Amino acid sequence: MSLIEGRTGEWEVVIGLEVHAQIISNAKLFSGAATAFGAEPNTQVSPVDAGFPGMLPVINRRCVEQAVKTGLGLAARINLHSVFDRKNYFYADLPQGYQISQYLTPVVGKGSIILDMPDGSAREIGITRLHLEQDAGKSLHDQQATSTYVDLNRSGVGLMEIVSEPDMRTAEEAGAYLRKLRSILRYLGTCDGNMEEGSMRCDVNVSVRKPGAPLGTRCEIKNVNSVRFVMLAIDYEARRQVEVLEDGGEIRQETRLFDSGRGTTRPMRSKENAHDYRYFPDPDLLPLILDPAWVEGIKRTLPELPDAKKSRFVRDYGLSVEDAGVLVAEQESADYFEAVARGRDAKLAANWVMGDLFGALNRLGRRIEDSPVSAAGLGEMIDLIADGTLSGRLAKDVFAGMVETGASPAAIVEERGLRQVTDTGEIETAIDAVLAANGDKVAEYRSGKDKLFGFFVGQVMKATQGKANPATLNEILRNKLAG
Amino acid sequence: MTNLTDLTIAEARDGLAAKRFTARELTAAHVAAVEAVRPLNAFITETPELALAQAESSDARLLRGEARPLEGLPLAIKDLFCTKEVLTTAASHILDGFKPPYESTVTQNLWDAGAVMLGKLNLDEFAMGSSTTTSFYGPTESPWRRDGDNRALVPGGSSGGSAAAVAARAALGATGTDTGGSIRQPASFVGIVGLKPTYGRCSRWGTIAFASSLDQAGPMTRSVRDAAIMLKAMAGHDPKDSTSAPQAVPDFEAALSGDIRGLKIGIPKEYRVDGMKREIEALWQRGIDWIKDAGAEPVEISLPMTKYALATYYIIAPAEASSNLARYDGVRFGLRVPGKTLDEMYELTRAEGFGAEVQRRILIGTYVLSAGYYDAYYLKAQRVRTLIARDFAEAYKQVECILTPTTPSTAFAIGEKSDDPIAMYLNDVFTVPVNLAGLPGISVPAGLGEDGLPLGLQVIGRAFDEATILRVAGVIERAAGFTARPQFLAGRS
Amino acid sequence: MALDKATVAHIATLARIKLPETEQGRIAGELSHILTWIEQLSEVNTDGVEPMTSVVAMTMPMREDVVTDGNRVDDILANAPERANGFFVVPKVVE
Ligand SMILES: [Mg+2]
């Protein structure tokens, strides 16, 4: 636990996160309009989403299924009986004048997430609940000087609001929580976790207290849209609160906005005087009753999740916990790794994937799904190392060729003549030539200057364009120099 | 030729089938009648061209022998049902100019059955009222007058335009909606039949919401048979309404056997309210005698929670309404009163757009849902509502339906009860429990009060058993032989 | 329950209805009258009684995840008091 050092002593930061995760579905939670991102304004709107008179909600089964699936993935309790409520407030992008949400009885109850911290420790963060609700539309304030423009494309899109317990103590933990949650959601296929497009948004609750003291008053920082910003916002907000308190001030419970340009938070200017949502069960809907057999059926379709996959990678592939953790963070990299590792030297595979491949992807700014080197290709290349066709050194060149051209390793070996020379005669000839040309150095070596061995290896490699099998070369060279 | 506007739906249907007149003739007569009843202010919007065009296509179908159940029959629609590209107002200033890009399920069902639309009918603003005096478009007058008194009377409400138009023979039938009695009370006031079906029987999709857990559409007609015919067309499961019941719609007309022998009919003792008017009590007794004469068995039952129904209703309905009416904010449709800020625009728009009664109910509803009061009011009311529904469930262990008066009095004059909201609310004392329990109820004209105004009896049924209450209502209709007509008739003036 | 003017003003703000101050007293009186009448419900013993959640006994239907609506901007905007470039337009909001 890391504490903030203040003038009056140490302060503990208490953090809870509310994540709004957009459900992956074709249609909206309560209407038949599409959910795709980036459409022309108001083209993905049905009269239901626009709150027209007489329009009624009918729930999308897929959205419920996705919420249940997510609940199961968070090891959470699934509530077989839950209720949709109306949360009443006025806003330009809230067409009905209320948001259909779940208040007292959410579809998913308590669960948890395990965080693996960089120091190798694990932290369990409690999930308070997950509930289903509608997204609001979007207000654009900068299109015109005196007006706000409203686009309802997002209005009614299904969201899962995932609320954590106030279990986090540092910005790093909050960051790890978000990354882990996003990883689980992506594994489950219930949310794409894309924070830039707003399909995952985060409200951050921050308070500070003297260690051991009761919880302090919290501020909620609304709609922070990247992991990095969440961490910056927490650091800023915690320090701000410590300063206020140490100056003898009081923290007011309020909603704040994160200014990513300045790295600061500020209170929202819009009026919040009337903060009374008047929740009541939506009379247009009936209680959501789930059939236990249906829930069981969803459970059976759950994919292997990151934690289980990581344990298996450690157990079955002999990877370190850290390496396994890196590989399972994204389902795609885990799948890629497994495709490479299956039936091969898994540690070698892991090194290639995490080292050269991730490095290349980083350089190219590509995701592993669009990798120029396929898992099958990388696997073949490792096979070429295993059967002696390639030395580790040659393999680097072949890999670079694969990244560049997308060609198969065999083709590159063939085309560029990169095949390792294992023929002892050929190597011997090269060694003889090098030794003959460097008689003085041979004498020096023999008189005890061992370090020159590397020089001879280098010369032979140069002569063979790096293709000599290193082990064979070493052995013959050592014998010749000894002789 | 008989007066075409005097026919019942069943007679008009049979006349069209027998080619005694054309749909165009029938519709033209009604278009003229709609014009003739303008002094009543029953219509907000008249749609004569649409009606005549629909009638012509009906004639074509009739000629081809492809008549549907309501082929060519001119009806009028309460202006709470959204009608595609036709002004839809809920009788509110706030919906100024609103033309929905969709058609409500109930009206679509009617057009799919071949019916013809004469226009959109006046109502209490957002269906909140029992008098049709709160409409932005002015009050509707009843076609009736008290004996020896020429003061304009209310047609009841909120479906007062529907009641007046049907009673005055401007339409063969009309749609109504009933949240606390808004079909049955006006039907009783003007001497016609009004049926509130079981909650979930008719789709609420496309009908402007007042109180979602109570609202239900139903027919208002001049005979029980007509109500059966019209309900059959209006009803049915609608996947667009989550509360629409997946129940088969029986042939209600076929259920009108006239035979109620052996039927046990409950007479709830708690409906003998304090100070009940003698004429109401006498009317109820006549009803009991009629069903007994027809071989049914009246059984005294107890619905102990009855006295709490109105208070329960006046928590739940405004609470739901306060939320349902939040969407009228000047952003996407209807009236906008400009303001410097968004909130100012909202506040000015809603202050000008909503009338006094609607504002009153929104404020009450907002209050009972607000922090600190929710449990004491809304939650408490929903618990009492459970008890009210339980009362009926208990009663239905003994009886198959229940007979009560529809209203505690005959119609009152316009402006007579407007200063005390609670006095107005008391109009619904016999009808509200039915909505709270989601049950079907029908009002059938049974006689005239001492002032010469119509009075109805109400038959309440088990959920989804509209067939039985129609059958009982049919027996009462025959026994009552109600032939009185309002002073103001379209065909006569 | 007797409502005071301040409470009425607060409710009116929540409901976004402009109530002139001169009206607040009258409305407070009306609402108090209705609320007092409503409070007869407190006589009813509702211990252990579940609040009604749905009036008909049925389970909530679910629809399939199929796109059935959209691409009708003209329909959606046709009734708007103010619109521009495919958007609804409202007075400037400051966050
Ligand atoms: Mg939140």
Ligand SMILES: [Zn+2]
């Ligand atoms: Zn939320």
